[in-house]
Amino acid sequence: MSESTTGRRKNLSHKITELLAEEILSGKLPPGSRLLPERELSVRFGTNRNTLREAIRNLENLHLVSARQGDGMKVLDWTRQGEVTLLPWFLQHTRDLEASRKVVEDFLRLRRLMVVDVCGRLAETAGREELNAVLELVRSQRGNLGNPEQLVRTDLDIMLGLMRAAHRMAYLWSFNTMVRLYVNAVFSFPDLWVFVPGYVDSLESVLLAALDGDSSTAASRMDRHLRESDRLIMEAVRNFQTLLE
Amino acid sequence: MSESTTGRRKNLSHKITELLAEEILSGKLPPGSRLLPERELSVRFGTNRNTLREAIRNLENLHLVSARQGDGMKVLDWTRQGEVTLLPWFLQHTRDLEASRKVVEDFLRLRRLMVVDVCGRLAETAGREELNAVLELVRSQRGNLGNPEQLVRTDLDIMLGLMRAAHRMAYLWSFNTMVRLYVNAVFSFPDLWVFVPGYVDSLESVLLAALDGDSSTAASRMDRHLRESDRLIMEAVRNFQTLLE
DNA sequence: AAGAATTTGTCCGTATGTATG
DNA sequence: TCATACATACGGACAAATTCT
Numbered sequence A, B: 001m002s003e004s005t006t007g008r009r010k011n012l013s014h015k016i017t018e019l020l021a022e023e024i025l026s027g028k029l030p031p032g033s034r035l036l037p038e039r040e041l042s043v044r045f046g047t048n049r050n051t052l053r054e055a056i057r058n059l060e061n062l063h064l065v066s067a068r069q070g071d072g073m074k075v076l077d078w079t080r081q082g083e084v085t086l087l088p089w090f091l092q093h094t095r096d097l098e099a100s101r102k103v104v105e106d107f108l109r110l111r112r113l114m115v116v117d118v119c120g121r122l123a124e125t126a127g128r129e130e131l132n133a134v135l136e137l138v139r140s141q142r143g144n145l146g147n148p149e150q151l152v153r154t155d156l157d158i159m160l161g162l163m164r165a166a167h168r169m170a171y172l173w174s175f176n177t178m179v180r181l182y183v184n185a186v187f188s189f190p191d192l193w194v195f196v197p198g199y200v201d202s203l204e205s206v207l208l209a210a211l212d213g214d215s216s217t218a219a220s221r222m223d224r225h226l227r228e229s230d231r232l233i234m235e236a237v238r239n240f241q242t243l244l245e
Numbered sequence C: 001a002a003g004a005a006t007t008t009g010t011c012c013g014t015a016t017g018t019a020t021g
Numbered sequence D: 001t002c003a004t005a006c007a008t009a010c011g012g013a014c015a016a017a018t019t020c021t
Helices: A012-025 A038-044 A049-061 A086-093 A097-119 A128-144 A148-165 A169-188 A199-211 A215-244 B012-025 B038-044 B049-061 B084-093 B097-119 B128-144 B148-165 B169-188 B199-211 B215-244
Strands: A065-068 A072-075 B065-068 B072-075
Touching (some): A012 A049, A038 A049, A086 A169, A097 A215, A097 B169, A128 A199, A148 A169, A169 B084, A169 B097, A199 A215, B012 B049, B084 B097, B097 B148, B097 B169, B097 B215, B199 B215
């Protein structure tokens, strides 16, 4: 399912995955309902069993359906059993604006928790060179103020840089997964490219505190920064959703 | 890759995935090195191209390798670009005990961050019936004190129950992913089935605070509980690793 | 600059195994 | 016991992208 995060050309099985995911996430195929057998589905979509099975496997990886040998395929209760990779699919196919707003809100909140936690031990885990490298990245943002897309892109790099600097692989890998899910969404909606006033100064002060050996100050500054940033983003989301109605 | 989380029989492509992952994670195939072409690899593993491509796709999903049409396949810098799903693979194939210890530590820490955060708004987001259901689950643990495996299993259910009760899909789905990665590891090592003294009382007091409308007390209690629990688990990990040396 | 060689991407058809009801 | 339905594996053909000559 890395196709959903990269911008690659879509193959047939991916298109079928989207069609079936749409039917499931929109409620047309509710949890518990059974899918047609593979052979019949492959006829319905005008393809062969192998290609269709590709699509089924994608749906299984999203925990949208489960297939049992000898039995058949049924739709799972994805609201309870879904995987994190389901997030972009959900946002794309649901028509429940309130639910998708909550998903974005929680997603930002998770990001904040992780980043702030990492900042809280930055001085102990990161080397000065690494911190300086991120600081330089932050300062380079002054030159990007006229280029929103570059601003967003570098902002993600800064967060990733902090994760890398902290040398916590589990955090970095979890963050990688989240960022990859997020990046497509954020680049699809320029309306959400929102930055707080004093953006560069805020982040700069975080790095300076860390370089000063004061992790807890770094953490509290990052917390304040992200809370404000997330608040603006959620405001933008609401405005954007209002336009859709 | 759901095969790695479920206990299904391993097919050929999965075995090939493990062989190649082992070579990569052990450093035999370092980042930047190129893999043999698909056709040659399929011969080397005594299979056909399609089955081998299955394995390659698994490695791509783990962000261990990338394949480019017309070019070839190369090993990625997985320490920087790995996905969260790489965690169990890393733990299984690395021989770096210190690194794997840190991974487990961070994993537990992530769990704590998420669970505590959810507890911090439990009274506002969860219904009384849901909280009572989790409370009942907690109390049922008294009857499982002689059955460690059931204790572990229900402990996971309690955490998942809290996530569900809070009605935050992004949290629940992220947590689902983490739990599924964790569950195999934890059930493979009974040495790590460690529970703090007063386990049931601790969790009970969390739920009672939430039912009392006091989310912040619930959160701080859960924080204390998980810090102590994680500390014991890490101690068990260290003891276990000492035996391996 | 053009074309040949190499390599992955996509899709199809088929045969056989295995779990389920 | 038997039919059904998914699971696995193999082989082949052609398309598309890249690299090299």
